[in-house]
Amino acid sequence: MRRLNPREITIVAVGLAVVLCLGVYLLLVQPLEKRRDQMVSATKRMEQDLTEMRSLAADYHALEKQRADLRAKVAARDKGFAPFSYLEDLALKAGLSQHIESMTPLASSTEEGTAMTEFEVRLSEIDLNSLVELLFRLESSDKVLFINNLRIQPRYLTPAKLDVTLRVATPASTS
Secondary structure: OOOOOHHHHHHHHHHHHHHHHHHHHHHHHHHHHHHHHHHHHHHHHHHHHHHHHHHHHHHHHHHHHHHHHHHHHHHHOOOOOOHHHHHHHHHHHOOOHHHEEEEEEOOOEEEOOEEEEEEEEEEEEEOHHHHHHHHHHHHOOOOOOEEEEEEEEEOOOOOOOEEEEEEEEEEOOOO
């Protein structure tokens, strides 16, 4: 085997150092940097998920509080609470008692473990202001009434007057 002169030894040593550095970079540094970048992006994703979970938890607690408040209102109603009579009273206060065309009970249903009593109310020839007042009284009632469906049709000959069909639901009393 031939002896290498000092210049060739230097070139081989530099080449070996470059190959060694390249090998260290490709086998150690680059995979570690890639793994670190993956961890950083996973951390950001998890932080976003955590923020969303906290927001959802706050929403859930607010809904649970609202549910407890509604249950307390239902429990506070008179034992003889009659939705039909109460609705007639609200219509009378809104000046709509003579416009009630019909009040029809519908099949009771159960939503999320709560029995709901539903009924349909038809009103004819009412003006928009009276309807808004009735809807406000219904929704802000302490007797817990919900409007599930609202259908409004203007009268053909008198468009300022409306025919309205409401589907109203209320939780059934537990007692």
